[in-house]
Amino acid sequence: MPIITLTTDYGTQDGFVAQMQGVILGLSPESRLVNVTHEINPFAVMQAALVLKGISRYFPPGTIHCAVVDPGVGSDRRNIALRTGNQIFVGPDNGLFSLLLTEEIPWEAREIQNSEYIMPDPHPTFHGRDVFAPVAAHLSLGKAFESVGNMIQDPVRLPVSSPRISKEGVEGQVIHIDRFGNLTTNIDSRMLPNSIKTISIAHWTISRMSKYFNEVQAGEPVALMNSFGFLEIAVNRGNAAQDLGIGKGTRVSVQFAG
Amino acid sequence: MPIITLTTDYGTQDGFVAQMQGVILGLSPESRLVNVTHEINPFAVMQAALVLKGISRYFPPGTIHCAVVDPGVGSDRRNIALRTGNQIFVGPDNGLFSLLLTEEIPWEAREIQNSEYIMPDPHPTFHGRDVFAPVAAHLSLGKAFESVGNMIQDPVRLPVSSPRISKEGVEGQVIHIDRFGNLTTNIDSRMLPNSIKTISIAHWTISRMSKYFNEVQAGEPVALMNSFGFLEIAVNRGNAAQDLGIGKGTRVSVQFAG
Amino acid sequence: MPIITLTTDYGTQDGFVAQMQGVILGLSPESRLVNVTHEINPFAVMQAALVLKGISRYFPPGTIHCAVVDPGVGSDRRNIALRTGNQIFVGPDNGLFSLLLTEEIPWEAREIQNSEYIMPDPHPTFHGRDVFAPVAAHLSLGKAFESVGNMIQDPVRLPVSSPRISKEGVEGQVIHIDRFGNLTTNIDSRMLPNSIKTISIAHWTISRMSKYFNEVQAGEPVALMNSFGFLEIAVNRGNAAQDLGIGKGTRVSVQFAG
Numbered sequence: 001m002p003i004i005t006l007t008t009d010y011g012t013q014d015g016f017v018a019q020m021q022g023v024i025l026g027l028s029p030e031s032r033l034v035n036v037t038h039e040i041n042p043f044a045v046m047q048a049a050l051v052l053k054g055i056s057r058y059f060p061p062g063t064i065h066c067a068v069v070d071p072g073v074g075s076d077r078r079n080i081a082l083r084t085g086n087q088i089f090v091g092p093d094n095g096l097f098s099l100l101l102t103e104e105i106p107w108e109a110r111e112i113q114n115s116e117y118i119m120p121d122p123h124p125t126f127h128g129r130d131v132f133a134p135v136a137a138h139l140s141l142g143k144a145f146e147s148v149g150n151m152i153q154d155p156v157r158l159p160v161s162s163p164r165i166s167k168e169g170v171e172g173q174v175i176h177i178d179r180f181g182n183l184t185t186n187i188d189s190r191m192l193p194n195s196i197k198t199i200s201i202a203h204w205t206i207s208r209m210s211k212y213f214n215e216v217q218a219g220e221p222v223a224l225m226n227s228f229g230f231l232e233i234a235v236n237r238g239n240a241a242q243d244l245g246i247g248k249g250t251r252v253s254v255q256f257a258g
Numbered sequence: 259m260p261i262i263t264l265t266t267d268y269g270t271q272d273g274f275v276a277q278m279q280g281v282i283l284g285l286s287p288e289s290r291l292v293n294v295t296h297e298i299n300p301f302a303v304m305q306a307a308l309v310l311k312g313i314s315r316y317f318p319p320g321t322i323h324c325a326v327v328d329p330g331v332g333s334d335r336r337n338i339a340l341r342t343g344n345q346i347f348v349g350p351d352n353g354l355f356s357l358l359l360t361e362e363i364p365w366e367a368r369e370i371q372n373s374e375y376i377m378p379d380p381h382p383t384f385h386g387r388d389v390f391a392p393v394a395a396h397l398s399l400g401k402a403f404e405s406v407g408n409m410i411q412d413p414v415r416l417p418v419s420s421p422r423i424s425k426e427g428v429e430g431q432v433i434h435i436d437r438f439g440n441l442t443t444n445i446d447s448r449m450l451p452n453s454i455k456t457i458s459i460a461h462w463t464i465s466r467m468s469k470y471f472n473e474v475q476a477g478e479p480v481a482l483m484n485s486f487g488f489l490e491i492a493v494n495r496g497n498a499a500q501d502l503g504i505g506k507g508t509r510v511s512v513q514f515a516g
Numbered sequence: 517m518p519i520i521t522l523t524t525d526y527g528t529q530d531g532f533v534a535q536m537q538g539v540i541l542g543l544s545p546e547s548r549l550v551n552v553t554h555e556i557n558p559f560a561v562m563q564a565a566l567v568l569k570g571i572s573r574y575f576p577p578g579t580i581h582c583a584v585v586d587p588g589v590g591s592d593r594r595n596i597a598l599r600t601g602n603q604i605f606v607g608p609d610n611g612l613f614s615l616l617l618t619e620e621i622p623w624e625a626r627e628i629q630n631s632e633y634i635m636p637d638p639h640p641t642f643h644g645r646d647v648f649a650p651v652a653a654h655l656s657l658g659k660a661f662e663s664v665g666n667m668i669q670d671p672v673r674l675p676v677s678s679p680r681i682s683k684e685g686v687e688g689q690v691i692h693i694d695r696f697g698n699l700t701t702n703i704d705s706r707m708l709p710n711s712i713k714t715i716s717i718a719h720w721t722i723s724r725m726s727k728y729f730n731e732v733q734a735g736e737p738v739a740l741m742n743s744f745g746f747l748e749i750a751v752n753r754g755n756a757a758q759d760l761g762i763g764k765g766t767r768v769s770v771q772f773a774g
Contacts, residue, residue: 011437015309018294022316051531058538074470179527212590269695273567276552280574332728
């Protein structure tokens with residue numbers, strides 16, 4: 001039973017996602033559907049890119065991820081399929097897969113061209129239902145990845161802000177705020193030495209790395225490596241974004257010890 | 259594996275939908291459950307009717323749709339099952355299925371009377387769990403549609419506002435606002451000639467029909483036929499309801515060319 | 517096909533729940549996943565406890581419920597599995613299962629100690645994915661409940677406010693507000709005689725028990741036994757919490773008849 005996951009900014013209230021699920025189950029009745037999220041902020045391609053990066057290593061080999069955050073639907077942006085490691089992704093070529101195009105894992109991208117895999121006369125504003133859902137369904141039936149269309153070398157990559165690293169420390173920024181108000185930065189674990197002096201964000205200074213939230217008192221800020229693999233600033237039993245008054249893009253600097 | 263879809267105004271936070279799913283899986287362990295939406299506004303029967311119309315043609319033959327938006331639960335309103343085309347719908351008889359009772363597709367409605375298909379002593383405020391879920395489950399096991407109860411000819415139909423059509427143009431209104439703030443009107447594609455002069459809504463005038471959002475600049479209003487088959491007013495990469503300050507019921511008029 | 521349900525305060529926007537689902541499907545490909553809710557308010561252990569109590573009797577024997585509302589994740593709070601009746605629950609030992617530890621149904625609790633059932637090096641802030649999801653998956657494969665770890669006699673119980681009962685009446689409080697704004701109290705059906713005189717809440721007095729909402733006019737308050745088995749105050753076709761201006765903890769008193 002092949003797994004197909006769905007990630008969109010459609011919300012659920014209008015039934016758009018259900019239409020996609022109906023199409024998939026019609027073509028691939030044995031497939032298992034997993035709804036990742038449909039609560040991506042409208043048009044927030046980068047937010048979806050981070051979610052996709054987060055989930056991709058936790059699904060079994062052969063999982064097909066259908067992802068649609070697609071402000072340019074109907075225009076001449078390409079529709080693509082991407083294979084990286086043992087996972088396949090299907091969606092618009094607008095940077096949604098930026099964080100999966102890494103040097104560590106070989107990838108192959110193809111433009112969706114095979115008209116047998118898409119609905120006849122796809123609706124110009126609903127490629128989720130008429131293009132990406134049926135392509136995912138066909139791939140789940142075992143159709144060859146290569147049969148989707150021609151290989152492309154230049155899938156769109158969104159610019160990702162990189163932290164500035166020096167001998168004294170590293171300076172990055174908040175790139176994601178999760179449901180709990182926890183602040184994910186773009187500083188990953190490889191950028192941090194074992195021993196740090198301070199972490200500064202807005203008017204707050206944190207003097208050590210923790211492993212879990214409860215190492216500090218309730219209401220106090222805490223810094224740790226989160227499950228995405230990035231430095232995170234949280235407030236124990238609080239909401240860091242609200243409690244510290246911090247939004248996406250806020251600067252975070254880590255000063256290394258001695 | 260029969261498919262059962264669920265559409266409610268229950269939200270998910272209280273576990274009500276999960277109780278329905280538990281009941282269904284207890285009776286029909288092989289059934290496939292698809293959550294269409296549980297975010298219908300409380301008691302918004304017409305909103306659910308539009309969602310049901312939208313999804314019905316995208317599910318495989320034999321799909322059973324269990325829909326519960328039910329402000330009159332426990333009173334003497336009837337419980338019904340409806341077969342239209344190759345789809346079955348189960349829910350309260352309060353107009354929820356209004357948009358499926360068309361002349362184009364033959365339908366048959368029955369009152370739910372067979373006590374073998376419902377829970378003993380159903381809770382007076384939770385027919386979703388104790389009536390509609392088990393009826394859907396029994397039908398998914400292959401029980402005859404006719405065995406539900408007696409045929410009825412007069413399922414409740416909510417009044418649907420019809421656009422006013424003349425030689426010069428058509429005047430309708432906004433009937434649905436989707437997650438993106440896009441405005442669905444009650445003007446369908448058959449009411450529009452190939453060539454139009456203007457589309458007016460609030461203080462805005464749009465001079466042509468587009469096929470997709472990106473045909474206009476970001477922030478500009480755009481008119482197109484949406485995936486429900488209705489005229490839609492949107493704002494490219496924006497939120498028309500917010501940006502234009504428009505709510506449900508707002509008048510939309512289309513002036514035909516020449 | 518074993519059933520695994522998921523109840524968390526993770527929301528869906530960040531993909532955390534999907535990571536759990538990926539882990540479960542990797543270990544237990546045949547399992548059926550049911551999302552109960554991920555909209556528990558952050559850290560609201562008691563809210564989740566009520567939802568779990570509500571759903572537990574509606575799922576088939578052998579269902580495994582994985583529940584994670586876990587502000588103390590990573591600290592020394594225990595991870596536990598609980599068997600009660602024919603259902604199994606897996607989650608943190610922080611009171612989440614308080615309402616399932618009853619005298620009526622025998623239960624057995626065990627600390628999760630078997631390292632074969634958890635991910636190597638579990639992330640200190642994400643036991644949902646690295647501990648509870650894989651334990652649920654292993655149990656769904658038929659591993660013995662006893663193999664999880666040692667029996668414990670003292671799972672954490674949150675204090676539950678009990679109503680004050682006298683000959684004249686019973687005084688309780690609002691413990692839950694559902695999606696419709698309906699007010700669930702802690703007064704259960706066994707505390708009420710057949711005949712009552714009045715029910716008072718805030719400035720409102722209700723003079724009889726109803727069976728369903730529509731027994732009173734739209735906009736009027738109504739008292740009934742809800743599907744959790746508790747006294748509920750609602751407003752027909754309204755939102756009692758908003759319309760009556762009432763929050764959790766508000767006192768409710770029932771005066772018995774003569």
